Amino acid sequence: MILAEVVDLHRAGAVLDWDQETYMPPGGVQNRSEQASTLSEVAHRRFTSDEVGRLLDDAEGAVAKMPFDSDEASLVRVTRRDYDLARKLPAELVAEIARSSSAARPFWQQARREANFAIFAPYLEKNIELNKRVAEALGYEKRPYDALLNRTEPGLTADQLEAIFAELKAAIVPLVADIKRHADAVDDSVLHRGFDPDKQIRYALDTVAALGYDLERGRQDISTHPFSIAFGPGDVRITTRVNRDFFNECLFGSIHEAGHGMYFQGIGRNLDRTTVWDGASPGVHESQSRLWENLVGRSLPFWHYFFPSLRKTFTEPLEGVDAEAFYRAVNKSYPSFIRVEADEVTYNLHVLLRFELENDMLEGRLKVRDVPEAWNELFKSYIGLDVPNDREGVLQDIHWSFVGFAEFPGYTLGNVISAQLMEKIRSDITDLDAHIERGEFATLLGWLQEHVYKHGRKFTPGELVERVTGGPLTPKPWIAYVRKKFGALYGLGLDRD
Ligand code: ZN
Numbered sequence: 001m002i003l004a005e006v007v008d009l010h011r012a013g014a015v016l017d018w019d020q021e022t023y024m025p026p027g028g029v030q031n032r033s034e035q036a037s038t039l040s041e042v043a044h045r046r047f048t049s050d051e052v053g054r055l056l057d058d059a060e061g062a063v064a065k066m067p068f069d070s071d072e073a074s075l076v077r078v079t080r081r082d083y084d085l086a087r088k089l090p091a092e093l094v095a096e097i098a099r100s101s102s103a104a105r106p107f108w109q110q111a112r113r114e115a116n117f118a119i120f121a122p123y124l125e126k127n128i129e130l131n132k133r134v135a136e137a138l139g140y141e142k143r144p145y146d147a148l149l150n151r152t153e154p155g156l157t158a159d160q161l162e163a164i165f166a167e168l169k170a171a172i173v174p175l176v177a178d179i180k181r182h183a184d185a186v187d188d189s190v191l192h193r194g195f196d197p198d199k200q201i202r203y204a205l206d207t208v209a210a211l212g213y214d215l216e217r218g219r220q221d222i223s224t225h226p227f228s229i230a231f232g233p234g235d236v237r238i239t240t241r242v243n244r245d246f247f248n249e250c251l252f253g254s255i256h257e258a259g260h261g262m263y264f265q266g267i268g269r270n271l272d273r274t275t276v277w278d279g280a281s282p283g284v285h286e287s288q289s290r291l292w293e294n295l296v297g298r299s300l301p302f303w304h305y306f307f308p309s310l311r312k313t314f315t316e317p318l319e320g321v322d323a324e325a326f327y328r329a330v331n332k333s334y335p336s337f338i339r340v341e342a343d344e345v346t347y348n349l350h351v352l353l354r355f356e357l358e359n360d361m362l363e364g365r366l367k368v369r370d371v372p373e374a375w376n377e378l379f380k381s382y383i384g385l386d387v388p389n390d391r392e393g394v395l396q397d398i399h400w401s402f403v404g405f406a407e408f409p410g411y412t413l414g415n416v417i418s419a420q421l422m423e424k425i426r427s428d429i430t431d432l433d434a435h436i437e438r439g440e441f442a443t444l445l446g447w448l449q450e451h452v453y454k455h456g457r458k459f460t461p462g463e464l465v466e467r468v469t470g471g472p473l474t475p476k477p478w479i480a481y482v483r484k485k486f487g488a489l490y491g492l493g494l495d496r497d
Contacts, residue, residue, distance in 0.1 A: 002052055003079065004273040009043035011231045018237060044094065048086045054082055069393060071218040071270055074458040079275045084386070085151060088138050099129055101402035108401035115391040117372045124400055125368045127359050131405045135362070138490045144362045150407035152439045153413060155460040156473075158359060161409055164475050165352045166414065173382060175486065176346055179333050182490040188332035190325070191247040193317035200242050200250040203313050207251065207306065208258035211292060212445040214265050223282050226253040228260035228289075233272055236264040246309065248330060253295055259292035260285055262445065266453025276456045282407065286414025286423060288452065294344055294415075295422050295481075296444070301436040303327040330491055335383045337392040345482055348415060349382040354397070354408040362405065417465060419478035422453070422471045 015038055020032050046052075059076045066073040104123035111120035135144035145158035205220050223239040230236045238257035242250040263279055271277040279285035296302055300323075307323035318326075333343040339350035357374060358363070360366035367375055375394040376387045387393035399407055425447055426432055435443050451468050463471050487494030 002046060002049070002055070003275055005048045006043050006067060007273045007275070008278065009039050009046070013043075014142050014229050014231055014443040018231075020228050021225075021227065022221045039316050042059040044086065047083070047194075052079075052083060056083060061068050069455075069458060071276075073269075075271075075274050075276050078457050080210040081154065084488065085138060088133065090137065093130075093133060093137060095402045097134070100126055100130060104332070104401045104451055105398075108395070108398065112391050114232055115395070117390045117394060120370050121371075124371070127400060127403050128298070130369070130403045131362060131383070131387045134251045134403070137405055143287065143359070145359050145406060147380060147410070148362075148404075149356055152404075152406050152410060153364075153461055154410075155411075160473070161355065162472065165348075165355060165412070167475050168348050168412070168416075168479065169352060169382070171475075173485070175492075176333075176335060176349070176382075177358075177384065179345065179486060179491050182492065183334065185490045186328050186332045187325075188329040190317065190321050190329050195243055195247050195314055195317055197244050197250075199313055200247070201240065203310065204240055204254035205249045208254050208261075210439060211255070211258060211296070211441045212468065213258040213261050217265055218261055219331065220254065226257050228257040229266065230261075230278075233265065233267065233277075236261045242407045246424070246440065252297060252330070255297040256289045256293040259289035260324050261269040262287040262292070262448075263453050266445075266449045267456040268454040271456045271458075278457050280452075280455070280457050280459055280464055281413075281461045282410035283413030284417060284452070284464060286410055287417035288414075288448070290414045291418040291422060291448075295418055296436065297442075298327075298344070299433075299436065300327045301433040304332075305439045328489060331485070333486060333490075335385050337385065337387060338396055344415075345486055346383060348412045351408050353378045353410040355412075356397075358405045358408070413461065413473075416473065416475045416478050418463065419481045420465055420469050420471075420474065421448075423477040 016032060016035055016039070020028070024032060056076065056079060060080070063073040063076045068074075068077075078257075100123075104120075104127065107123050108120050111117060131148065132144060135147040140147035140150075143158045148160070149156050149158060192251075201220075201222070203213075208220070211216055217234050218236050218238065221237065221239045222241060224241065226238070226240050228236070228238045238254065238261045240250055240254040240257065250450070262278075263285060267277055267279075277363070279288075303323045303326055307326055310326070311318045311321070329345070333345045335341055335346055339347070342350050353375070356378065357366065357371065360374070361368070361371070372390050372394045372487040379385060379387050379393065425444065429443055429447060432444065435441070452464070455464070459467060463472060465471070483494050488491070
């Protein structure tokens, strides 16, 4: 069937992407970008053909009486959504977006290197215009951001997100200030004592295998920015990076990517080679990586189990350190400039700031030349730091160099959903911590498999959360989690209210 061919084309493209990020020599860039654009163009043309439309019309009749969550009804529903969105974008606009993204990239890189926003400004201007055109082509009722969000996190609106962020901001901004006043309570110097890079990579791989990442259907390589990528249920790969002088990067990078990887590995094989075989959305995907990375990997029971083997592996740097001290070190929270390096508490503020600026740009309240100043002002008020230059400010992320606005909120949704799921997991598996302390991760993995992984893209983020937890998306469990955890770590006495 056509859908299977389209999936195969995308997966072939993914193999090329993986190679580009891991082993391809620098000279391969030009040829590789031509191959990638040919594959995606062929896939796009095949998928948006009238033939697929006719098949969908027929299939919709055939599945009308089937249950909402059946494979057949889900396949038709999800394919219809993808198809309608893809058909709404004129081919010229798709091509212009591809051209303008690759044109903007080197200027963003140069601007960042020289910390000079003016070099990038004309390209950002163009990208805002293209984002607006995408929103107009897709259509929306209230705000242009809704149209863009519907592609990344279907069912969610900018207003809903604004409400979630407002609740988060009210809880986090004072917590960050509180932690800053008690900064000395947590000492993370042990993480910088020098850890042999090869041993770190090996230890990270052993750890993710122990959590349940299947190495028969996966492997780990090194790349500048860690990522996970799936070529199908039988081949789901992760990458990591390593830093001798900062322990967190490699291990937590690997656990994060393995969280994505286990999700991919767990999608039902019955859905293979269809539009449904993928994560539900970037936000739901991120909920799985953050759940394993933070809610499991940065928990005390986790370190009770893993610390003895860690100490055996790194005897010198861990001399005189115990599991509890190590747990405290890996959880140190401090305001910092770079989103991807931010800790659990401050992370969502970095995302909120980008969400607000994207809306302001899209709705015409913010002119491009004023973006750096707006960034720095928000940064000061949320995170409490003066941004020293645009390299560590507005130019840090790659995202605005291509056209995709509305991608950042997925990072915060991931945190929010991970805590909602964990609340439910703890009510279903009441002795979860005892399992983790014994190194038994199969119960947790089995739960996620049953409630999240196996469904692939059958449900939107909102539908999935509702189905699993019985309620709507809410940041309350995440707020309760960070207040409890960091209140205890920093001795903030938050349990009083
Ligand atoms: Zn991730």
